[in-house]
Amino acid sequence: MTADEEKPRLMIMGLRRSGKSSIQRVVFHKLSPTETLFLESTSSVAKDDISSFIDFQIWDFPGQMDFMNPAFDAQAIFGRCGALVFVIDAQDDYLEALQRMFVTVTRAHSVNPQVSFEVFIHKVDGLSDDHKIDTQRDIHQRITDGLADIGLDNVHLSFYLTSIYDHSVYEAFSKVIQKVIPQLPTLENLLNILCSNNGIEKAFLFDVSSKIYLATDSSPVDMQSYEICSDMIDVVVDVSSIYGTAPEAITSTAPSGAHRSNDTDAYALINLNNGMAVYLREVSRNLALVCLLREDNFDRRGLIDYNFRVFRDAILEVFAMGWNRGGAS
């Protein structure tokens, strides 16, 4: 098997103009959301290799793809697919999209029952809060009823409300990526231990270039903490790209609060106005720990830093033990 074939593989499918290419470009290629207005329609399967701390492949399918066409090799497409993201345009009439999703899910499930199905109810920026909830409920109901009717009630689908104009699409993609990371339970355990030993309220392990979090501790994720931690990465990357002296690293010499002493000791700290602090530590070149904790806890800074170093070594060891082994389903 070539290295390419070993990478976890994610498929993005959905009707034409539902927003598939936009999601991929915004999350992984830093395209500004407004620039997606000028994206051309995808006419053939576009394979995109994402090389960051996590290496994986994204296949973007053209909206008009016909699964019934004999030239469509379902075994080759779905056989090694870890997760299938189906994008539905919530601002449009979605009945046709549901029909297409139904066909896709049944076809993919028959070829590979391990595929995890992720439904992005997309472009929700144009919907009121009530409308969002109603749309999600309706889509959920229709698709699960349809699957139950043909005896596929064991197929599990996850639903997300997404938009490229806020953090929701990053959060949703984080959860999708976590489904294809075999080390997830270990990472969560390590984060739980770190949090409980240091009075940390919430901790995220971020892939710096995509701002996707690979893992978080098991306390519930609230959108606000996620946003603040994700924004912290932008701040640090921006500051270090302007004032930094080591371009390859996440932080470098920076104004008060951010500092690096060697490749893996970069950190940044911002005190918030509510007694909390956001603390970022570089784990490796593409990986950073960002956590929220009470400012008072920094009285025990030495202990926190010591524990962080133990945590970092454990994380690196987990990944060194074979990211590729079992990474793809």
Ligand SMILES: Nc1nc2c(ncn2[C@@H]2O[C@H](COP(=O)(O)OP(=O)(O)OP(=O)(O)O)[C@@H](O)[C@H]2O)c(=O)[nH]1
């Ligand atoms: N309001 C809003 N518009 C979006 C969002 N995501 C994508 N769009 C717009 O939707 C349009 C279609 O996006 P594309 O990414 O080209 O859609 P696609 O699914 O890749 O289309 P095909 O390549 O034809 O299959 C573009 O004009 C985007 O700007 C979103 O979250 N909110």
